[in-house]
Amino acid sequence: MKRKVIAGALWFAGQNVARQVISFALFVALGRMLSPANFGTVSLSASVIAIIQAFSSQGITQAVIQRSDLTEDEAEIAYTFNLLFCTTIAATLIGGCALFWYVAPPPLGDLPLVLAALATLLPLSAFYEMHQARLARSFDFHIIAGKALAGQVIGGLIAVMAAYAGANVWSLVAQQFVALTIEMAVIRSVSSWQPKLRLESKFIVHLWHFGAHLFGARLLSTIDARGPDLIIGMFSGQTPVGFFRVAKQMLDVVVSVFAYPVSSVSLPLFAAERGHVDRVRLHYLRLTEALCWLLTPPCLTLVLWAPQILTFVFGQNWRSSGSFLQILAFQGVVLGMFYLYDPLLVALGKTKEVFALRCWQTGLSFCCMLSGGFFGAESIVAGQVVALFLTTPIFFRYISSAAVITLNDFLAHVWKPNVCALAFVSVAKILDSFVGASFGISGLVAALAVGYFGYGVLFYLFASKQLRSEFLALAGRVMRPSAS
Numbered sequence: 001m002k003r004k005v006i007a008g009a010l011w012f013a014g015q016n017v018a019r020q021v022i023s024f025a026l027f028v029a030l031g032r033m034l035s036p037a038n039f040g041t042v043s044l045s046a047s048v049i050a051i052i053q054a055f056s057s058q059g060i061t062q063a064v065i066q067r068s069d070l071t072e073d074e075a076e077i078a079y080t081f082n083l084l085f086c087t088t089i090a091a092t093l094i095g096g097c098a099l100f101w102y103v104a105p106p107p108l109g110d111l112p113l114v115l116a117a118l119a120t121l122l123p124l125s126a127f128y129e130m131h132q133a134r135l136a137r138s139f140d141f142h143i144i145a146g147k148a149l150a151g152q153v154i155g156g157l158i159a160v161m162a163a164y165a166g167a168n169v170w171s172l173v174a175q176q177f178v179a180l181t182i183e184m185a186v187i188r189s190v191s192s193w194q195p196k197l198r199l200e201s202k203f204i205v206h207l208w209h210f211g212a213h214l215f216g217a218r219l220l221s222t223i224d225a226r227g228p229d230l231i232i233g234m235f236s237g238q239t240p241v242g243f244f245r246v247a248k249q250m251l252d253v254v255v256s257v258f259a260y261p262v263s264s265v266s267l268p269l270f271a272a273e274r275g276h277v278d279r280v281r282l283h284y285l286r287l288t289e290a291l292c293w294l295l296t297p298p299c300l301t302l303v304l305w306a307p308q309i310l311t312f313v314f315g316q317n318w319r320s321s322g323s324f325l326q327i328l329a330f331q332g333v334v335l336g337m338f339y340l341y342d343p344l345l346v347a348l349g350k351t352k353e354v355f356a357l358r359c360w361q362t363g364l365s366f367c368c369m370l371s372g373g374f375f376g377a378e379s380i381v382a383g384q385v386v387a388l389f390l391t392t393p394i395f396f397r398y399i400s401s402a403a404v405i406t407l408n409d410f411l412a413h414v415w416k417p418n419v420c421a422l423a424f425v426s427v428a429k430i431l432d433s434f435v436g437a438s439f440g441i442s443g444l445v446a447a448l449a450v451g452y453f454g455y456g457v458l459f460y461l462f463a464s465k466q467l468r469s470e471f472l473a474l475a476g477r478v479m480r481p482s483a484s
Contacts, residue, residue, distance in 0.1 A: 046176070
């Protein structure tokens with residue numbers, strides 16, 4: 001089991017990095033061809049779709065991963081229910097957009113049309129979500145990573161060509177359609193599972209009892225993630241949403257590259273050891289320490305140098321995104337320590353606790369964001385970040401109760417990487433103050449290179465012995481793929 005998890009992490013690490021680098025390059029190309037208003041329109045529509053998709057999926061996919069006793073008949077019932085539910089929601093949304101367009105000619109440009117078009121993604125995603133969940137249960141992470149890579153690359157290329165041809169906002173819509181279609185085709189082609197359509201009210205009720213809290217938690221998580229887009233759009237319009245979305249995309253790339261490979265295998269790993277809380281606790285602490293070492297330094301880098309980095313990458317027109325990114329990047333400190341709370345609680349069957357924690361987080365987030373709405377878009381984003389820091393004691397309370405983790409054990413695993421990350425950015429900032437003014441972006445790159453080298457030395461000196469040995473073993477497999 002452990003070997004399969006490590007192999008899965010290796011696949012995710014390699015393919016996810018490749019996918020993010022390629023897709024980010026395509027995103028940069030789109031950013032230089034499209035306006036902030038174009039990005040804002042699609043982001044607002046995608047936010048609505050994401051919230052509805054979280055609602056329509058009902059937490060079913062996570063329930064399939066977590067339940068080890070799921071029969072073939074039950075899996076088919078879950079697939080059918082998810083497909084019918086998504087189709088119904090999509091039809092309702094499309095009808096609502098058409099009615100709104102007919103009754104009141106929209107003052108929002110292409111927003112209703114884009115929203116109606118993206119609504120058709122809901123039933124399309126339902127065609128393969130259950131197949132993907134079954135692949136995750138069997139640790140076939142290389143297939144999941146491969147389909148995401150193919151979808152994002154091909155979708156991005158189509159979007160770039162469409163934007164070059166003058167499609168504007170519709171190039172971004174085409175990107176999402178092509179990416180999802182490719183992903184669906186890959187998953188359905190490699191999966192041997194051919195479900196039949198069937199429904200059984202008894203099992204649906206049983207699935208609801210398990211999935212209700214997962215559904216609520218996923219819905220609240222999506223609302224919290226997409227809330228800034230909607231609130232910024234409500235107070236400031238579509239253009240600031242575009243600036244925010246580019247900043248959020250930059251942070252998402254960092255989090256995805258450094259954290260997603262670890263978090264993706266954590267739920268199956270925790271679920272496999274569900275009957276042994278001591279093992280789950282050790283896995284959680286070790287993975288959390290690894291996330292702190294990986295995630296905190298790049299996030300602190302963005303806190304200090306986001307405007308320069310964004311201007312260099314996207315151009316002067318996107319410099320306003322820098323202030324959003326600086327604020328958002330503060331989340332990296334909390335994410336490194338608590339990014340794995342969701343898979344931990346779900347694996348241990350604590351779905352009620354997941355839902356309660358999401359209620360706290362989303363409630364605080366919306367209160368803080370709405371409080372900052374009248375002070376500008378940056379204040380809305382700052383409100384979300386402040387709410388995340390305010391939620392950290394609640395995070396720890398639920399985690400410590402579920403996995404019997406003491407505060408001393410937790411701090412022993414997270415303080416070293418965070419202190420070393422602060423030392424890294426301090427050294428890089430001092431070096432940049434000497435060379436940055438004279439050499440510009442080249443001086444900043446040199447300062448960061450020296451800082452990251454020093455951080456690598458600190459990792460070798462202060463990381464836990466087991467984490468160090470696993471990192472070296474993983475690096476050895478990457479450098480010598482033929483030997484694996």
